[in-house]
Amino acid sequence: MFRQVLRKFSTSRSSLESSCKEGTKMNLNIYKNGKPIIALKDEEYPDWLWGLLDKDLQMEELKKEDWFKYNRKIIKKQNIERIKMNNFMQNMKK
Missing domain, CATH: 1.20.5 (Single alpha-helices involved in coiled-coils or other helix-helix interfaces)
Known part of the structure; x- marks a missing residue:
């Protein structure tokens, strides 16, 4: 929990927001019987993800x-x- 609080106030992560709202099905399954992948909150993703682009x-x-x-x-x-x-x-x- 402390880590998530720090992420909100972290300067390393810019003000980027994901293009999908929380709970959106992503349709990224590669298996026939796989569970659907659902988008998470922006705070739940690691900080390095926002710097990839x-x-x-x-x-x-x-x-x-x-x-x-x-x-x-x-x-x-x-x-x-x-x-x-x-x-x-x-x-x-x-």
Whole structure:
């Protein structure tokens, strides 16, 4: 219970809200005879779930955990941007 109270006042979780109301059937069954999956309250989900779609947060966590993998991603993004710019400039010359 104390953990749930802290989550409500936690600054780590932004003001995101789920798109489903509590008790909504999710239709995510993969088994024929499985129980229907029902949406929970937002407070019942773990904090890390709300940061999955935040790319900046994911990159910061990757930077802390695996700097080499983070660096490779940054270099790859820079190379893609450089290639796009070179292609654009080649089209401008024509």
